[in-house]
Every structure is written in C-alpha cells, then in structure tokens.
Amino acid sequence: MNILIAPDSYKDALPASDAAEAIAEGIRRAIPDASTILCPMGDGGEGTLDALLVATGAEGRETRVQDALGRPRIAAWGWHPETRTAYVELAEASGLQQLAQKERTALHSTTFGVGELIREALNAGAERLLLTLGGSATNDAGAGMLSALGARLLDSQGRDLPPGGAALSELAELDLSGLDPRLRTLEIEAAVDVDNPLLGHRGASAVFGPQKGATADDVATLDAALGHFADLAATALGEDHRDLPGAGAAGGMGFAARAFLGATLRPGIELVMEQVDFRHRLAGVDLVITGEGQLDGQSLAGKTPIGIARAAKAQGVPCVVLAGRLGQEWQAAYAEGVTAAFTLADGPMSLDDALSRCGELLVDRAENIVRLFTAHA
Incomplete structure (x- = not known):
C-alpha cells in the first residue's frame, strides 16, 4: 500500500x-x-519555508533582522544557488507567533525585517524570489519592507514616518527614488493563502487586524490609513492594486509586493505543490x-x-x-x-x-x- x-x-x-x-x-x-x-x-503561512527547503534541497541560511516590534531576531531563509532562487518567509521576520498575546499591536508592528531578508537575498545574487506571506503580525501594507529596501515615507514636515500601519495616515510623500535598483530585475512570486482585498469589510484590517491586537477603533484607523497609502501609491505608480485578490494578505503585504515589487500573487498551496x-x-x-x-x-x-x-x-x-x-x-x-x-x-x-x-x-x-x-x- x-x-x-x-x-x-x-x-x-x-x-x-x-x-x-x-x-x-x-x-x-x-x-x-x-x-x-x-x-x-505549506500554503504560504508559517512553516512553508521548511517545506520548501525539504522539497527543493535549498540551503538554509540565517540573517539578523528586526522582528515585528523592531527587536533583533535571527531569521531563516533559503538559497538555491543553482537556480539563483531565494525563499523568504514573512513569518520568519515579522510573524505573529513570535509575539506574546500582550505584545500584539496591529497599529505599530512593521515588516521592516522582511525587507532586510529580501535585501540579503539580493546580496547573495538572487535572480528569483519566492516570498510567502502568511502568519504576519503586521498591518502596515508593506511600508516597513519598503523602508528597508530604500524607499522613504515622509510626513508633511519631511520626516520619516514611525513604524506601523497607523502612521500611514500622516504620509505626505512617497519617495521611491532610493528603492534598491536590483529589484527591477528580480522575478518575484508571492505565495498568499487568502484572496482578500486591501480595504473594506473583507480587507486586511477588518478581517485579520483583530487577531493582531486591533480593537474595533483600531480597525477603522488602520483601514483609513491603508486607504490613504493606497491613494498615494496609485498616484506615484500610475496604477491601483487595492482591489487585487490577495492584496490584503499579511496586513497588506500582498498589495505592496504587487504594487512596488512587481510580484505575481499566486495561491500559496499551488506554488508549493509546483515546487515539490x-x-x-x-x-x-x-x-x-x-x-x-x-x-x-x-x-x-x-x-x-x-x-x-x-x-x-x-x-x-x-x-x-x-x-x-x-x-x-x-x-x-x-x-x-x-x-x-x-x-x-x-x-x-x-x-x-x-x-x-x-x-x-x-x-x-x-x-x-x-x-x-x-x-x-
């Protein structure tokens, strides 16, 4: 049998x-x-990296990054030198499971560490990146990731915004001129395990914010802040991805991956089944x-x-x-x-x-x- x-x-x-x-x-x-x-x-959530390493024979590597609260953490990622492919799991850097219940704060958690992992993959010579987006502690629509990769998010006084999704309500200028140029040639597939849009009653804040510590008032604050961010992103990029299925994955990281990194969003289980x-x-x-x-x-x-x-x-x-x-x-x-x-x-x-x-x-x-x-x- x-x-x-x-x-x-x-x-x-x-x-x-x-x-x-x-x-x-x-x-x-x-x-x-x-x-x-x-x-x-795995379907893109925590643990998917382990499944990919077993299936592909990729090397397991570790990098010191910031966690969702800005604290130092050693995060794992995968590197397959023959295909120049990097495997990055968001939950390794900004995962919800790393935070105690009382530490969970959807208003202020950041994806900065995910950007640090992507930068490390670029430093290794990655030409292809598989990014898994489940299990996040964050609701910042990828703003932290963008900051780690060289973008600047500024308030009306020209100051860098503090971490977290709530701060996006004060965003006045989205400066993408410093975004790492190597991203332009990096082929990215983002594995998502949900099909939610960025905003609204099915959006990142409303559906997933409460499990990350958001109250009803916090959800309203975050949804408005992410909507403001999406408005400025649409102006800067000339296209709007807020309604894309999967844009709400990982607190809006699906939106950022597609809008700013040019990633293709695919159901995580399909990507993993393909890899194995x-x-x-x-x-x-x-x-x-x-x-x-x-x-x-x-x-x-x-x-x-x-x-x-x-x-x-x-x-x-x-x-x-x-x-x-x-x-x-x-x-x-x-x-x-x-x-x-x-x-x-x-x-x-x-x-x-x-x-x-x-x-x-x-x-x-x-x-x-x-x-x-x-x-x-």
Whole structure:
C-alpha cells in the first residue's frame, strides 16, 4: 500500500515535517510494510519555508533582522544557488507567533525585517524570489519592507514616518527614488493563502487586524490609513492594486509586493505543490493523508488540505484530512475532494493539552484511519 503524507503545520503545536513523521508512525503501526511518501506542505503561512527547503534541497541560511516590534531576531531563509532562487518567509521576520498575546499591536508592528531578508537575498545574487506571506503580525501594507529596501515615507514636515500601519495616515510623500535598483530585475512570486482585498469589510484590517491586537477603533484607523497609502501609491505608480485578490494578505503585504515589487500573487498551496512536484508524487498512490490545525469553510480560499484534496481528486485518489478542529461549514470540503475529515482529540481536553499531545494524537488517528481503510479494501 502506497500512502502520500502531505500535512501542513499544526499551529503552535507541530511543524509540517514533524506532523508527517507522526502520521507515518501511525501508519506503520497499522501496516508495518506500508510504503509512505513524506511530503511536508505549506500554503504560504508559517512553516512553508521548511517545506520548501525539504522539497527543493535549498540551503538554509540565517540573517539578523528586526522582528515585528523592531527587536533583533535571527531569521531563516533559503538559497538555491543553482537556480539563483531565494525563499523568504514573512513569518520568519515579522510573524505573529513570535509575539506574546500582550505584545500584539496591529497599529505599530512593521515588516521592516522582511525587507532586510529580501535585501540579503539580493546580496547573495538572487535572480528569483519566492516570498510567502502568511502568519504576519503586521498591518502596515508593506511600508516597513519598503523602508528597508530604500524607499522613504515622509510626513508633511519631511520626516520619516514611525513604524506601523497607523502612521500611514500622516504620509505626505512617497519617495521611491532610493528603492534598491536590483529589484527591477528580480522575478518575484508571492505565495498568499487568502484572496482578500486591501480595504473594506473583507480587507486586511477588518478581517485579520483583530487577531493582531486591533480593537474595533483600531480597525477603522488602520483601514483609513491603508486607504490613504493606497491613494498615494496609485498616484506615484500610475496604477491601483487595492482591489487585487490577495492584496490584503499579511496586513497588506500582498498589495505592496504587487504594487512596488512587481510580484505575481499566486495561491500559496499551488506554488508549493509546483515546487515539490506534487502531482508527480501522486502517481501510484492509494491514499493521501493531509491536515492542519483547522478545517472550515474558509479553507476553500486556498488552505493546504483543500489544495491537496483537489489534486488528489483529479487523479482519483482518496484524501483524508486530520484537523485539530473542524470549524463552521467544514463539510464544504467534501465537494473539493476530501473523502473524510477527522479531528485529533480523543476526548474532552483543554487547548493546552491538545497542543502538547498533537504528535501523539496524530499517530493514533493515522493508525485508526489506515486500519479502517485496509479493512474496507
């Protein structure tokens, strides 16, 4: 029996590589001689870099950058010298998971560290960049990133704006003359795991701001500030990208990547599947097991399990999802190729218990699923 194991990370619990190992252990308990293909995945969120490094054989490198609050941090990135390709994960520099709950401030967090990683990739000689945009602690529409890459954002007195999205309400001049010229020839693909626009009720601030510490008043402040930024950007660039699907990803980083860096925005799971040659890996497979922390109706917008299920469905392979939680409207996943979905919990438990036992629960659930699958076969 050939089983392809392709989970995303389980947020706050296990990276995708460890999750894949746990699922494989459960399979071996049920079928000791099963053939397992481990293929850790990601859709652009935190942990996607690890999946890309495993899949491509790229070198893992580290660079000292600023985190979302301007503090020093060592951030990982990937370098593939043969193809001159750099892999940069926003969450490594400006990730939400690096901040304690009380530290989260959507008003003032910055993407400056992401710009530092891109600059390091340019220094290495990058000709192509794959930038993943999930898991951000920021809502500054990429303003910090632009500053790190040489742009200047000035107030009416000619002073540089302080970090954060709220400060963009005071933006009077957007000076792009110092933007690193090497960006003009850098081919950039940005992996996004949402299709939200920059502004409005589905925009970056309204939908994702609250999880980054924004109150209702903060959301209104940020949406207005990002709208002002988009107005000046449209004037400076001669084109307006605020309504582009994915522009609202990572607190507006999708907007900045497209508008200022000329990036192509693509669903993250599609980009990662392309990098790992996922459809080739499906050949001859009897079952696919995937999963992540939560499966719900929003997963259809581009989350890993749905991308995996769609690919499996196209080749007639059953696909099982192991989720930490099944949220509202998760049943919509059936139409996308999900054969069955299971939660990990084996009884009532606290979130802390669920997180600490994630690996153990994955092992048990995978064993049970494969026992059932083989009994049916």
